[in-house]
Amino acid sequence: MSGHEQTIRRYWQCAEERDWSGFAEVLSPDVVYDMSQTRERVIGRDAYVRFNQEYPGDWHLALRRVVADDRGATSWLDVTVGGETMTGITFFTFDDDGLVTAVDDFWPEPYDPPAGRPQVVERY
């Protein structure tokens, strides 16, 4: 397992355990968190730790997959809040010291298939 993959596994483990000092350790002081779907941004490690620490709801994370290379990483999470499970996808960027400098989150939601799809699709 690469160092960056280990970092991301630790990052999510710390979040799930509400270990906010461990969570902060993998972040650059200048980290930028960006949610392009809502056009929201959080700038800086302290603000970003607080964002997660104060995020409402009894949320729980299960990591399905991590892909990592020498510049970045991506994770795919099942995020459960109450009885609802959502998909959370995150792109990470690292600096040369292996700290996370950018976090880009995506929250794809269920929707109905559009009309006109080619006739090779199965529903499940």
Next chain:
Amino acid sequence: MSGHEQTIRRYWQCAEERDWSGFAEVLSPDVVYDMSQTRERVIGRDAYVRFNQEYPGDWHLALRRVVADDRGATSWLDVTVGGETMTGITFFTFDDDGLVTAVDDFWPEPYDPPAGRPQVVERY
């Protein structure tokens, strides 16, 4: 650049150029394409090539980012159809020969920020 990153860059370049034989070359005959948001699935290389080939609209792809390791890869695309630009995120799984065996697509859409976010968020 890793072999898997090269494969994914070539995959999207072939799609953009409608080079369907080049596109098919990186796919396993048993590839499974899964869109969990709509619970749709396409099974097999021929069906999956046809799905892309016949997909309606004058779509164009711009690759923002690829992350790849020895088991898989992720890409982040801007997909433009007419005047609209969407985000497309894809997880790829490879076999030992470097062919793509699984493609998992996500299409996150804009939404309004929920109430109760911690007070460290900026809108843009």
